[in-house]
Amino acid sequence: MAAYQPVGIGFVATLRRDLLLAFRRRSDFFNPLAFFLIVCSLFPMGVGPDPKQLAILAPGIMWVVALLACLLSSDTLFRSDFDDGSLELMLLSPSSLYLQVLAKTLAHWLLTGFPLTILSPLLALLLQLPASGTVAMMLAMAVGTASLSFIGAIGAGLTVGLRKGGLLLSLIILPLYVPVLIFGVGTVQAAVDGFNYLGPLAVLGALLALAATLAPLAIAASVRISVDN
Amino acid sequence: MTLLLQTVDLCCERDGRRLVDQLNLTVEEGQIHQIEGPNGSGKTSLLRILSGLSSRYSGNLHWRGKAMSRVRAEYLAELTYLGHSSGVKAVLTPRENLMWHAALRGLVDDTAQALVMTALDKVGLYGYEDAACFTLSAGQQRRVALARLFLGQSALWILDEPFTAIDKHGVGELEYWIADYAKSGGAVVLTTHHELNIDHAIQRVLLGGT
Numbered sequence: 001m002a003a004y005q006p007v008g009i010g011f012v013a014t015l016r017r018d019l020l021l022a023f024r025r026r027s028d029f030f031n032p033l034a035f036f037l038i039v040c041s042l043f044p045m046g047v048g049p050d051p052k053q054l055a056i057l058a059p060g061i062m063w064v065v066a067l068l069a070c071l072l073s074s075d076t077l078f079r080s081d082f083d084d085g086s087l088e089l090m091l092l093s094p095s096s097l098y099l100q101v102l103a104k105t106l107a108h109w110l111l112t113g114f115p116l117t118i119l120s121p122l123l124a125l126l127l128q129l130p131a132s133g134t135v136a137m138m139l140a141m142a143v144g145t146a147s148l149s150f151i152g153a154i155g156a157g158l159t160v161g162l163r164k165g166g167l168l169l170s171l172i173i174l175p176l177y178v179p180v181l182i183f184g185v186g187t188v189q190a191a192v193d194g195f196n197y198l199g200p201l202a203v204l205g206a207l208l209a210l211a212a213t214l215a216p217l218a219i220a221a222s223v224r225i226s227v228d229n
Numbered sequence: 230m231t232l233l234l235q236t237v238d239l240c241c242e243r244d245g246r247r248l249v250d251q252l253n254l255t256v257e258e259g260q261i262h263q264i265e266g267p268n269g270s271g272k273t274s275l276l277r278i279l280s281g282l283s284s285r286y287s288g289n290l291h292w293r294g295k296a297m298s299r300v301r302a303e304y305l306a307e308l309t310y311l312g313h314s315s316g317v318k319a320v321l322t323p324r325e326n327l328m329w330h331a332a333l334r335g336l337v338d339d340t341a342q343a344l345v346m347t348a349l350d351k352v353g354l355y356g357y358e359d360a361a362c363f364t365l366s367a368g369q370q371r372r373v374a375l376a377r378l379f380l381g382q383s384a385l386w387i388l389d390e391p392f393t394a395i396d397k398h399g400v401g402e403l404e405y406w407i408a409d410y411a412k413s414g415g416a417v418v419l420t421t422h423h424e425l426n427i428d429h430a431i432q433r434v435l436l437g438g439t
Contacts, residue, residue: 009336021320
């Protein structure tokens with residue numbers, strides 16, 4: 001007898017499990033954050049501490065580094081599940097794979113994009129970003145990094161079956177990150193220049209809406225392909 | 230006996246070698262099928278095809294008389310698959326691991342808690358339910374995976390080398406569970422190199438012999 005599954009159970013269980021796993025292995029969680037913090041603090045030393053110059057570069061620097069931090073962490077999204085066979089069991093479970101990968105991606109964002117968002121005002125201060133841009137930076141980071149997590153998960157799903165997928169992963173997903181980068185920087189720049197930044201922010205929101213609805217389909221399909229051998 | 234899983238002219242080829250050739254297998258309720266063959270003869274490949282993990286085959290699969298592609302969701306709800314890799318997270322405790330598996334089967338809260346504890350008790354991990362899995366031995370970790378067999382009701386078990394890392398006493402227990410399950414109407418498809426000592430008829434399927 002095939003019992004009906006209440007839809008959200010698998011979603012909640014996977015989300016809770018991934019957060020619990022991250023809590024038990026805290027070093028994995030701190031890696032992208034430490035990367036973000038260290039690389040951003042290298043720039044004032046590299047380009048010189050001139051506040052004017054730094055302020056011009058700040059939005060771009062922060063976004064590029066956030067992008068790379070997300071890229072670094074997305075490789076691990078399905079890796080451990082693939083290695084220990086949990087991914088196979090997810091595919092063979094009666095609950096919907098769409099919701100499972102959605103839960104995994106959400107957990108990934110909560111562990112990378114969200115802390116990056118929280119950290120960003122601190123780094124904005126370090127990089128002399130004018131105070132008028134801080135709120136816009138946080139909003140754009142929160143919305144933008146969520147899209148980055150979804151895009152990264154597609155690439156992670158495709159390359160998880162390969163032993164050395166690192167470079168291929170960046171080749172696949174970095175081009176797809178570009179729209180988020182453009183509108184992310186655009187949002188902050190508009191706010192710094194004193195314009196209304198809701199326009200570019202709305203585009204970021206639209207990208208996220210698109211990613212959140214369609215990406216899980218692509219992620220689920222890519223995971224299926226990786227496990228199919 | 231009700232017909233459960235059926236393969237029609239199943240063929241599977243890897244790297245130019247035909248591993249499974251025109252296999253017509255029917256799995257009915259209460260039957261135990263043992264897939265036999267030397268290493269590399271395609272036992273695991275066959276089990277992955279039967280479970281639906283692999284799509285690299287030709288021929289047809291039927292579940293309860295209907296084409297597999299149409300009834301996949303119902304099939305998965307009634308299948309328990311135990312592969313080479315156990316799906317056990319080392320940093321989680323046996324209880325946490327199994328609670329996740331129970332939730333994937335749609336079980337939550339008290340029902341799931343009770344089922345998980347019974348299952349852990351059954352596989353001999355009573356008292357270890359809150360120890361992180363990396364502190365357990367390989368055999369005990371395997372037992373955590375085996376405990377999944379007792380979560381929820383499934384009609385078919387697909388077991389790939391279930392006896393790996395299990396001690397002598399455990400092997401006897403597992404054989405007993407398999408026989409018991411078959412007697413209560415469940416069907417089992419398994420591979421093992423170990424000589425099964427089961428009080429139940431076993432159908433043997435030989436791969437790579439021709």
